[in-house]
Amino acid sequence: MKARNLRSVPQLLLLLAPLLTACAPFMIESEGHRIFNPVYRGFLTWGLRDSWQRPEEVIAALAIRPGQVVADVGAGNGYFVDELAAAVGAEGRVYATEVQQIMLEDLHALVAKGGLANVEVIEAEFDDPSLPSACCDLVFFANVYKEIQDRVPYMHRVGRTLRGGGRVAILGFRKDVRGPGPPPGARLSAEKVIEELGRAGFRSSARHDFLPRQYLLIFELGEAGSEPLAN
Numbered sequence: 001m002k003a004r005n006l007r008s009v010p011q012l013l014l015l016l017a018p019l020l021t022a023c024a025p026f027m028i029e030s031e032g033h034r035i036f037n038p039v040y041r042g043f044l045t046w047g048l049r050d051s052w053q054r055p056e057e058v059i060a061a062l063a064i065r066p067g068q069v070v071a072d073v074g075a076g077n078g079y080f081v082d083e084l085a086a087a088v089g090a091e092g093r094v095y096a097t098e099v100q101q102i103m104l105e106d107l108h109a110l111v112a113k114g115g116l117a118n119v120e121v122i123e124a125e126f127d128d129p130s131l132p133s134a135c136c137d138l139v140f141f142a143n144v145y146k147e148i149q150d151r152v153p154y155m156h157r158v159g160r161t162l163r164g165g166g167r168v169a170i171l172g173f174r175k176d177v178r179g180p181g182p183p184p185g186a187r188l189s190a191e192k193v194i195e196e197l198g199r200a201g202f203r204s205s206a207r208h209d210f211l212p213r214q215y216l217l218i219f220e221l222g223e224a225g226s227e228p229l230a231n
């Protein structure tokens with residue numbers, strides 16, 4: 001396809017978006033939680049996503065070292081999984097978690113097909129990261145954080161999954177940008193995310209704004225004495 005025509009594809013999809021979402025909503029209700037509708041999961045791994053998601057730059061900004069343990073919470077059908085697996089290397093580990101059966105099946109298929117021996121797929125609970133305690137150097141939320149319902153207590157639980165010096169990374173769609181991604185009402189501003197993580201006991205340690213549609217926020221556990229919300 002000519003580059004000119006490729007550029008018009010996202011515009012066409014934007015025009016079709018109201019029709020598509022009238023047929024099948026972008027978000028569905030599952031066990032009382034509003035989550036991504038898996039009928040759209042083909043868009044998560046669609047080649048055109050790379051142009052604005054820039055996965056290599058995201059992985060570089062996460063500053064993962066070989067041998068580290070990383071959780072990809074709400075990994076979907078695995079858009080970031082193989083790049084994370086490559087970043088941690090054979091001595092490291094990736095926990096790819098999901099709450100939806102169809103996504104879990106896709107993740108298992110991806111791991112089998114790619115021979116990703118350092119990736120473990122985990123069926124998570126909606127209100128719990130379902131990870132071992134003190135297991136992770138990095139817990140990564142790519143376009144997922146907004147789908148978590150009671151986020152402050154949830155993130156407090158995430159804090160318990162971090163090893164010393166562990167970090168949390170949150171990639172989310174900006175509210176002020178239109179185009180591919182969740183509807184405006186299903187987006188959270190970076191400021192809101194920083195405020196919520198502060199209440200869960202984290203401090204913001206870096207903010208990356210190199211992506212055209214999204215922010216990437218990095219957090220560490222707060223200083224001793226800044227007690228996170230108890231639950």
Ligand SMILES: C[S@@+](CC[C@H](N)C(=O)[O-])C[C@H]1O[C@@H](n2cnc3c(N)ncnc32)[C@H](O)[C@@H]1O
Pocket residue numbers: 035036044073074075076077078079080097098099100103124125126127128141142143144147148
């Ligand atoms: C928009 S998709 C993003 C998938 C993937 N991270 C990506 O960027 O391509 C959000 C995913 O998060 C999952 N999800 C929602 N709430 C979750 C939770 N509490 N724990 C784990 N996964 C969750 C949904 O099932 C959905 O597959």
